[in-house]
Amino acid sequence: MTKELKERIIVAMSGGVDSSVAALLLHEAGYDVIGVTMRLWKSTQKTNKFSKQCCSVDDIEDARMVCDSIGIPHYVFNFENEFQQHVVNYFLREYDRGRTPHPCLACNDRLKFDFLLKKAIMLDAKYVATGHYARILKSGREFQLLKAIDHKKDQSYVLFNLGQKELSKLMFPVGQYNKAQIREFAEQFDLEVATKPDSQEICFIPDGDYKKFIADRNKPSPGLLKSVNGETLGTHPGIQFFTIGQRRGIGLKGGTGSPMHVISIDSESNEVVIGPEEFLYKDKLFASNINLVSGNSSLENGTEVEVKIRYNSQPQAATISLLEGNYAEINFLKPQRAITPGQAVVFYQDEILIGGGFIELSYDYKSEGSLPVRPEPRVNQIIG
Numbered sequence: 001m002t003k004e005l006k007e008r009i010i011v012a013m014s015g016g017v018d019s020s021v022a023a024l025l026l027h028e029a030g031y032d033v034i035g036v037t038m039r040l041w042k043s044t045q046k047t048n049k050f051s052k053q054c055c056s057v058d059d060i061e062d063a064r065m066v067c068d069s070i071g072i073p074h075y076v077f078n079f080e081n082e083f084q085q086h087v088v089n090y091f092l093r094e095y096d097r098g099r100t101p102h103p104c105l106a107c108n109d110r111l112k113f114d115f116l117l118k119k120a121i122m123l124d125a126k127y128v129a130t131g132h133y134a135r136i137l138k139s140g141r142e143f144q145l146l147k148a149i150d151h152k153k154d155q156s157y158v159l160f161n162l163g164q165k166e167l168s169k170l171m172f173p174v175g176q177y178n179k180a181q182i183r184e185f186a187e188q189f190d191l192e193v194a195t196k197p198d199s200q201e202i203c204f205i206p207d208g209d210y211k212k213f214i215a216d217r218n219k220p221s222p223g224l225l226k227s228v229n230g231e232t233l234g235t236h237p238g239i240q241f242f243t244i245g246q247r248r249g250i251g252l253k254g255g256t257g258s259p260m261h262v263i264s265i266d267s268e269s270n271e272v273v274i275g276p277e278e279f280l281y282k283d284k285l286f287a288s289n290i291n292l293v294s295g296n297s298s299l300e301n302g303t304e305v306e307v308k309i310r311y312n313s314q315p316q317a318a319t320i321s322l323l324e325g326n327y328a329e330i331n332f333l334k335p336q337r338a339i340t341p342g343q344a345v346v347f348y349q350d351e352i353l354i355g356g357g358f359i360e361l362s363y364d365y366k367s368e369g370s371l372p373v374r375p376e377p378r379v380n381q382i383i384g
Contacts, residue, residue: 007126008032009171010119012112013066013074015059017193018131018174020066021182024189025173026129027070034123035067035074038111040083041204056206065192077119079111086110088204092218095240098265099342102158102311103202109161117169129171134159134353136167136175143167145293145353150178157311160346160356164295214240223270225251228263228279236272239265245280245338261338264361281335285309287328287345287357294354297322305347305354307332309339320347327363 011023013035027033037060060076067074087106094101112130120128133148134156143164148154162170174182186194205213214220220238227233236242236251246262252274261280264273292299299322306315307330317333330345339359346356 006031008034008124009127009129010034010036010116010123010125011129012116012131013037013063014131014199015056015062015066015193015196016131016199017186017191017196018133018182018198020063020131020191020193021185022129022131022171022173023066023072024070024185024191026171027072033070033072034125035063035070035072036116036119037063037074037076038079038083038116039076040079040087040107040111042080056203062193062196069189069191077116079115082111082115083107083204092214094342095214096218096267097342098239098242098267100243100340101342102344103204104158105161105344108158113162113166113170117166120169127169127171129173131174132159132172133179134172134175136170136172142294146175146351147348147353148172148175153179156353157308157344157346157356160293160344160353161291162293163291164293167293211241221270223272226271226273228273228275233274239267239270239272242272244340250274277337280338282339282361283332283335285330285336285339285345286323286360286363287330288326288360290322290326290328290355290357292355299354305349307345307347309336309345309359310343315348318347323363326357327360328357329363 006029009026009031011019011026011033013019013023015037023033023035039060064074087103087110090106091101091103112128117128120126132155133150133153135146135148137144137146145156145159145162145167147156177185183194202208202210215238218240220240222235222237223239224232225234225236234252241249242262242265244262244264247259250260250262250272252260258276260274261277262272263275263279265271266273299320301321302319303321305318305320307318307320308315316336318330321329321331323329330347339361341359341361343359344356345359347354
C-alpha cells in the first residue's frame with residue numbers, strides 16, 4: 001500500500017549529511033519531496049568526500065546520489081550571480097569598512113530564504129526545508145523560532161532574520177535530533193554521506209586564506225597602527241586584514257611589554273588601534289537592522305534577555321531597549337570581550353529566539369541604508 005503524499009516540499013541540499021537526512025525524514029513522513037542544490041561558486045580546487053568545504057561540484061554530485069538513493073527528484077539551480085552580488089560582494093564591502101562580516105547570514109537571508117522561496121512557488125511547493133539545527137513551533141497564531149534540541153549544534157543564531165511569513169513556509173527537520181542520531185539515520189538508510197565531515201570553511205574560500213581572497217579583489221590601503229593613547233606604533237597593510245580581538249599577525253616587532261590586541265578599526269582614518277586585552281571588554285553595544293521574529297515591535301525597554309554576540313559564544317544576561325531607526329541598545333550584566341561590529345547579536349528568552357541585529361559601537365541610524373543585509377523585508381512581500 002502506497003503512502004498518501006502530503007504537500008510538496010523543496011529541500012535545500014548542500015550535499016552534507018544534515019540536509020540529506022532532512023530530505024530523508026520528510027520523504028519517510030510522506031511528503032512530496034524535491035531535492036534542490038544551489039550552485040553558488042565556481043571553485044578550481046579539487047575536493048573529496050572528506051573535504052570540509054561546502055557547495056563544491058562534488059557536493060552537488062553527493063546531493064544527486066542521495067536523492068537517487070531516497071527516490072526523489074533532484075534539481076540544480078544556478079545562483080552564482082546572486083551569490084556574488086549578495087554574499088561575496090557584501091563580504092568584501094564589510095571588510096573594507098573595517099567590519100567583520102558573517103557570510104552565512106547573507107546566504108541564508110538572500111538565497112535560501114528569499115530566492116529559494118520564490119523557486120518553491122514556481123514548483124508549486126508549499127514549504128522549503130533545510131538542514132539547519134533549529135526548531136519552529138506554532139503557538140496559537142504565532143510561529144516561534146527555537147534553539148535546536150542539540151545545543152552544541154544549534155544554528156538559530158544565523159536565522160534571526162526570519163519573520164512570521166518565512167517561518168510559516170519553512171521546516172527544519174533535523175532540529176528535533178542530536179548530531180549522533182542524524183548520522184545514525186544516514187547509516188541506517190545507507191546514505192553515501194553518512195560519514196562525510198561537516199563543512200567548516202567559508203564555502204568560497206576553501207583554503208581558509210581570506211586575506212589573500214580579499215587582496216586579490218580589493219586593493220588594500222596601508223595605514224597607521226595606533227596605541228589606545230594615540231601613539232603611532234607602526235604601519236599596517238590594510239584594515240581589511242584585521243578584526244576586533246586579533247592578537248597574531250598585527251605586525252609589531254615586539255617591545256610592547258604585554259600582548260597586544262586589535263581594539264578598534266577606523267575605516268575613515270584607516271587606522272587600527274591596538275592595546276592590552278583589558279581594553280577589549282565592554283558592557284554595552286548598539287544593534288542596527290533589528291528584526292523581531294514575532295513581528296511585534298512593542299518589546300518593553302529594559303526587557304531581560306540572553307544575548308549571543310558570535311556564533312559559538314555562550315548566551316549572556318543583558319537587557320534590551322529599542323531605539324528609533326530600527327536600532328536597539330543592549331546592556332550586559334558583565335562586560336563582554338571583543339564585541340565586533342558587523343557580527344550578529346541575537347537575543348533569546350529560554351529556548352525562544354526573540355530577534356537580533358548587527359553589532360554597532362555607536363548609535364547612528366541615519367547610516368542604516370548602507371547596511372548590506374536585509375535593509376527591508378523582501379520575502380514577506382512575495383509569500384501569500
